[in-house]
Amino acid sequence: MAKAGAQKTVLLLCGDYMEDYEAMVPFQALLAYGVSVHAVCPGKKAGEFCRTAIHDDSGHQTYSESRGHNFTLNATFDEIEFSKYDGLVIPGGRAPEYLAMDSSVLNLVSKLSSSGKPIASICHGQLILAAADVVKGRKCTAYPPVRPVLIDAGASWVEPKTMADCVVDGNIITGATYAGHPEFISLFVKALNGTITGADKKILFLCGDYMEDYEVTVPFQSLQALGCHVDAVCPKKKAGDTCPTAVHDFEGDQTYSEKPGHNFTLTSNFDDVDTSKYDALVIPGGRAPEYLALNGKVVGIVKEFMESRKPVASICHGQQILAAADVLKVKKY
Secondary structure (H helix, E strand, O other), rough: OEOOOOOOOOEEEOOOEHHHHHHHHHHHHHHHOOOOEEEEEOOOOOOOEEEEEEEEOOOOOOEEEEEEEEOOOOOHHHHHHHHHHHEEOOOOOOHHHHHOOOOOOHHHHHHHHOOOOOEEEEEEHHHHHHHHHOOOOOEEEEOOOHHHHHHHHOOEEEEOOOOOOOEEEEOEEEEEEEEHHHHHHHHHHHHHEEOOOOOOOOOEOOOOOOOOHHHHHHHHHHHHHOOOOEEEEOOOOOOOOOOEEEEEOOOOOOEEEEEEEEEEEOOOOOHOOOHHHOOOOEEOEEEHHHHHHHOOOHHHHHHHHOOOOOEEEHHHHHHHHHHOOOOEEEEEE
């Protein structure tokens, strides 16, 4: 579990084409941990949304970009009273390129930094820290192409050994990319004087091609941030293989739209699954459950968890697998 101590309220600084994961994962993780999160964007009000970007390593010289979810804001930027907030999270993506030129954004970041409140910035979000002149003499990391800007702003650059690396210097927390979310979020919770426990739990994710993007990565990284050991498996795939994900959103049509999401990397081999070694099971939704529900071993894994009375968390279309496993009827286990 995670405890943020006394009720904390933090800002999530949003903008169009911020990175999809870098907005939603910390947003929902912090909410789950008991932190109140106000997502705001200059020029927009509560209830409006920001379009997000899917950034992924596709084997080219730089990352690829495709259209992500519509991220709904829950507060109005023009109504911010910075003194009421206990911290700030800055997602990366392309939004920081233009937010770094917004004087109201820079003023907000500068005031929060001067007050000593924690600021957690990831990937390209550090462009805003540099423009706000709050990194001088501070150790910082970021997505490597941001290095020249940070050095020019007087930061002490820390080259990330992996894209999951994070650095803390005083009240400034910086991360290289969303691969480092578990540590990034954990460090931010600790900076809010929160505590995190739960490292003795081992959780299995049943994955498949075109599972919903958020429904796998948000719980996956949130549980990792709690210190849980999380394994992700997929039939006919091994550790290190990837599953393409799907972005499902409601955009005014009679049903949800679908766009390609990130490539999600599996962490374990499906054929080696031993349910007795896990404390719980998570089943993401999306289109994957349609075919996973036809797989005998998948169905068998679900039945084993249910028969052992271990927690099974299934979301959205994931319940198709529960139905195939015949575990939704009232039974005595």
